[in-house]
Amino acid sequence: MAKKESTFASMALTLFLVTLIASTVLALVYEVTKEPIEEARRIKKMNAIGEVVPAFNNDPGTEVRKLATDRDTLYFYQARMGDTITGIAVESYTYKGFSGLIRIMVGFLPDGSIYGISVLEQAETPGLGDKILKAKSLDKATGLSWSSQFVGKNPGSYRLSVKKDGGDVDAITAATISSRAFCDAMQRAYDGFRKVSGEKESVSGDGNKQEHETE
């Protein structure tokens, strides 16, 4: 089992070959998994949209508007039944969570009231902050969870901050930071929603909504 001599040429050649083979293999795997990964992400997003807006018969994934805000981008998915807009799903975020980023999908009715909320991504403390997830704070008897308190409220009159800060939201016990962060994400979604729907009124009727992406 004579080991190969460690000369400069042999070392360079070996490393080159090893990395070449590795990158080829990775490129192949990437190509093969690219579509399933995108499909899995799309399904997840569509499910979240379906949860937060009333029934629709278009594909909200194709009617997307973007709005750049501080540090990140808000996405607006428009749900329509025929020509009537049934709701707008807003993909919002906050970095103020106890463990950083929280991503949520909030559905607004055209009048601005909240229809549903779904958490896309979070890393809050298990048992405390993760009660922002429906499954973790669900009361089986009533079918309500912590985030149910937002449903039907219109942030135009409903103050999206916890009671401790003078708002209308009941914070999760022992998880005020997570609750505040959640409100922050909701507020961001609502502000974006107002901005986008306000714009739409001014351009209503020209039909090419997709081209009106705001930066």
Place this chain on the structure above:
Amino acid sequence: MNQWKNFSKGFFKENAVFVLLLGLCPTLGVTTSAFNGLGMGLATTFVLTMSNIAVSLVKNVIPDKVRIPSFIVIIASFVTVVELVMQAFVPDLFAALGIFIPLIVVNCIVLGRAEAFASKHTVLTAAIDGLGMGLGFSMALTILGSVREMLGSGSIFGLKFLPGDGMLVFVLAPGAFLVLGYLIVLVRKINRKGA
């Protein structure tokens, strides 16, 4: 070498978690539930087996001085393969394991087996060693995850058997250390009897 002994040493005598105390970062991090533990264990098993095979295949053509970088590239490639495949086909598990999947690269067991075992043995022996060590690691993570899930959430593999939240501390980081400590004591005791 007796292949059965080679395979089974990963479970008790040289169990990566309970006896060698290697790879504790993912061990403590992901075992909040039995399912997460099992998923992480199996992902590591795949990487361990494949990298052991690859390393023992190329052991004679790699010059000594660049063997560690070469091994790391091999391991990192397999980890990336696992990461992409999981993202594509089990996105929920991928979301639960998060950052710990890419961190398999720096799991000491993987490089440890490649360097200490696979680079000195035949392909078959190395493959069996990787499989045994990996499954032993999976077993340890599943046990640890099950205990933590039972005590902390009152469920096992997601099936609830107790109402309420359970003892939260077992799902959080301190619980990982506590449970691991007691499990190590237990395994030591069993191993001593066996010897």
